[in-house]
Amino acid sequence: MAQPLLEARRLTKRFGHVRALQDADFTAYPGEVVALVGDNGAGKSSLVKTLSGTIRPDGGQILVDGSPVELHSPLDARRHGIETVYQDLALAPDLDAAANLHLGRELYRGGLLGRLGVLDHAAMRRSAVTAFAELGVDLQDVGAPVATLSGGQRQSVAVARAVAFANRIIFMDEPTAALGVVQRGRVLDTVRRVRDRGICVVLISHNMPEVLSVADRVEVLRLGRRVARFTAADTTVEELVGAMTGALDAESAGGAAGSAGQAAADAPRKDGAP
Amino acid sequence: MTAQAPAPVKDRQETARRPPVPSWLRRVAAANETWTFGVLALLVAFFTAARPSTFLTRYDITQIATNAAIYLVLGVGMTYVIIVAGIDLSVGSVLVLSAVLSAEYTIHHGGAGSGWGTIAVSTLIALATGLLWGALQGWLVAKAKVPPLIVTLGGFGAALGAAQIITGGQDPAGAVSGKLQKTIGFGKLFGQIPWLVVIAFAATLVFGLVLAFTRFGRYTYAIGSNPEAARRVGINVDAHLVKVYALVGLLSGLGSVMWLAYFGTTSIAGHSTDNLKVITAVVLGGASLFGGRGSVLGTVIGVFIPAVLSTGLIIMGVQQYWQDVAIGVVLVAAVYLDQFRRRGRDHG
Ligand SMILES: Nc1ncnc2c1ncn2[C@@H]1O[C@H](COP(=O)(O)OP(=O)(O)O)[C@@H](O)[C@H]1O
Ligand SMILES: [Mg+2]
Numbered sequence: 001m002a003q004p005l006l007e008a009r010r011l012t013k014r015f016g017h018v019r020a021l022q023d024a025d026f027t028a029y030p031g032e033v034v035a036l037v038g039d040n041g042a043g044k045s046s047l048v049k050t051l052s053g054t055i056r057p058d059g060g061q062i063l064v065d066g067s068p069v070e071l072h073s074p075l076d077a078r079r080h081g082i083e084t085v086y087q088d089l090a091l092a093p094d095l096d097a098a099a100n101l102h103l104g105r106e107l108y109r110g111g112l113l114g115r116l117g118v119l120d121h122a123a124m125r126r127s128a129v130t131a132f133a134e135l136g137v138d139l140q141d142v143g144a145p146v147a148t149l150s151g152g153q154r155q156s157v158a159v160a161r162a163v164a165f166a167n168r169i170i171f172m173d174e175p176t177a178a179l180g181v182v183q184r185g186r187v188l189d190t191v192r193r194v195r196d197r198g199i200c201v202v203l204i205s206h207n208m209p210e211v212l213s214v215a216d217r218v219e220v221l222r223l224g225r226r227v228a229r230f231t232a233a234d235t236t237v238e239e240l241v242g243a244m245t246g247a248l249d250a251e252s253a254g255g256a257a258g259s260a261g262q263a264a265a266d267a268p269r270k271d272g273a274p
Numbered sequence: 275m276t277a278q279a280p281a282p283v284k285d286r287q288e289t290a291r292r293p294p295v296p297s298w299l300r301r302v303a304a305a306n307e308t309w310t311f312g313v314l315a316l317l318v319a320f321f322t323a324a325r326p327s328t329f330l331t332r333y334d335i336t337q338i339a340t341n342a343a344i345y346l347v348l349g350v351g352m353t354y355v356i357i358v359a360g361i362d363l364s365v366g367s368v369l370v371l372s373a374v375l376s377a378e379y380t381i382h383h384g385g386a387g388s389g390w391g392t393i394a395v396s397t398l399i400a401l402a403t404g405l406l407w408g409a410l411q412g413w414l415v416a417k418a419k420v421p422p423l424i425v426t427l428g429g430f431g432a433a434l435g436a437a438q439i440i441t442g443g444q445d446p447a448g449a450v451s452g453k454l455q456k457t458i459g460f461g462k463l464f465g466q467i468p469w470l471v472v473i474a475f476a477a478t479l480v481f482g483l484v485l486a487f488t489r490f491g492r493y494t495y496a497i498g499s500n501p502e503a504a505r506r507v508g509i510n511v512d513a514h515l516v517k518v519y520a521l522v523g524l525l526s527g528l529g530s531v532m533w534l535a536y537f538g539t540t541s542i543a544g545h546s547t548d549n550l551k552v553i554t555a556v557v558l559g560g561a562s563l564f565g566g567r568g569s570v571l572g573t574v575i576g577v578f579i580p581a582v583l584s585t586g587l588i589i590m591g592v593q594q595y596w597q598d599v600a601i602g603v604v605l606v607a608a609v610y611l612d613q614f615r616r617r618g619r620d621h622g
Contacts, residue, residue: 092495092503092566094565094567099492117490
């Protein structure tokens, strides 16, 4: 396959004495949908936050287009064309959908007003309406505070924000978790359409049939480490679950399987989410 | 191309159809300002009906506005602080310290008879004192992560203490140039509008517009609403907090200049409850102590509610102390309503 777009090598991250990532590897290629799966507490969100510049790893290396990069902040990641839909959505509930979509990337009025930092509310609203329409999201009022929206609509706002600005890679951390059947389908359509635009999508999900239907590849994380990689087309739900739970260790490279038993000794707590 | 976005099918669980009210109307009805303005209008209507000949004469309006001017200036700064989910208890003491430092300069440079040069420098001293004190408090909040309640409670005591050390606890004589008092203090624009009111109006307008229409205002709301989200979209949260606390300090400095011009003395002992009055006004104006919500327009209304109430009660011959009771009740009710609505809303 081609040169990886984004590669993580032996990332480690500790929170106190919880080891969220232990020599975690991850690879994403241009133009693919790669699913990142694992049990609760496997380190998926930590890996995503590390690769989107939100948390700094304690060790390891991140490569974009094969060259090492330092992601000191989410801005650094954005500069590499990386956008993220965080599991907690990272929206400002008192601001409306249009403001959230453009947060940190506001549009300004022309001329002197713009140089004084005066925002172009109308333009941001228009562009938000377009962005939501493209996703098939039905927001009656882009001017209503995000807090007044339903959980699904909020999730849509976070997805729309990432999709509107990503040009290379989007991380989606459980973007379908709060959604009903119809909206879930819509998000998966969005994933495919974004991929068809040539943007790589990293999808985190606990829904294995969903993963196999939309992803080109699957990488499995367990106890803070990549333990398996699959091509979605030749994989079954049973294999994925086996790799997630450790019943099956398919990662051949790097001897990761060999130390899995030791890793299990300091297993992180499960956080009880469904 | 795999799939087209399906036509917006209604998710039953998603959209409980709202009644067909236009969205702007819904927004106006939901806005806190609408309700507080209603309260203010009711008060005015009540007093006008009770005492048609005496309430809200031109004299009253001018007097109410003049009395409110300084609180308004402090309130504008406090609005920003409360929107970023902070609080500033130090405003009154910072005002006193700014007044004292500027007075010290005036006393040694011509006193009551000093000219415009001295007025200019002493004004700059007052503004700079407030700005620096505020920035220091902001730094402690943002970088040292000391809770704002504690930082500004400390600032409240320390600034007042510093002012008392400098003056020996006595309001010094010759603290203000007579020229400043005659023009800004008692003078009127076009012989009509007191300069104090003009200054307060200008500050309110400028910072009201900044809050509503600029990036600075947008980031203020974003940080108060969800600081982590603000950080993740690349907003420099710490720097912004420092600026916000510096702003309220600067406006306290401006308030001290207005105070000196109007009252002609530093009134060291007279500002211990400014903070409570100003916070009350901001909260009455619909700002949320949890951050993320509030507006300068709301604060304007919130400042005028106590002002109208006290004038009205005086005119009606009611003991003025009833005003404090009324304000206290309204304040608690306002915060209760805010929490109540927040709970309802966050179920979403
Ligand atoms: N900010 C944090 N502070 C402390 N522990 C954390 C933090 N974030 C994650 N962890 C811990 O790290 C481990 C991995 O968490 P996470 O990356 O959220 O897993 P996943 O997303 O796969 O469920 C868990 O044990 C979790 O409790
Ligand atoms: Mg997670």
